[in-house]
Amino acid sequence: MNRHFDFISDIHGCAHEMSEMLSVLGYDHNQNYTHPGGRHLVIVGDITDRGPNSIDVIRITDQMVKSGNALYLPGNHCDKLYRWFLGRPVQVGHGLEKTIQEWEALFPGEQQEVKQKFMDLFEQAPLYQLFDDGNVLAAHGGMKEELIGRTDRKTRNVVLYGPTKLNARREPERIDWAPSYCGRSFIIYGHTPVWEARLVGRTLNIDTGCSFGHKLTAYRYPEHEFVEIPSTLPLQPDHLNTFSR
16 A cells, blocks of 8 residues: 655645646646656645635646545635535635636636536545554644544534634634644644644644745655745735744
8 A cells, every 4th residue: 555645735726836846746747647656645625715726726636636646635615615616605705705706707617517526526525534554644624632533523623623712702713732632643734824834743734825925835754854835926924823933
């Protein structure tokens, strides 16, 4: 069984940076992004919103997953777009409006094609995935040790939105959960954009704010190497978390 993986997270519609990353990592565009060394890409959630080319990212992800060269895991932005496609009431903001505008500018046939690709990706995606006999776990928002192996609603909320606590207004608020994680599995996640890939104990955050103008980061396992592609978008430093500095 192949145990060589390249993890990326929070592409957020940055198709140019995604294509550059795949090229640098050695995936062959002319062969459905097959890697000559048998490596597999793991996309840890949030492929759409904020960036300029969410439709292209959907298409590349769909192509790689269907050809067996990538695994896609969902994120909270993916969940929101999926509910919007179902016609459910969602708050259109935080970048979703850009994906909708892109989609609505397509011809009707293309709209249906892209919608179906995304719906299939989301519906067939596991909430999270274990690798290397459970030594590694990838989940978009993170994980709690006691939830590993579960797929109930509580686990889904943690995987998509990260561990939270209720604030004074009884609203969920993100917490910095990584320092208290003590599980056996090494957790690879994103969701909270940071200036540099953040290694804390047995956790690694690889969301380095590509859609906020910083960079896209890949983590190569088991080599424990990082590959970075600078973003082509204007830098928005206020959106990057400073606890990793």
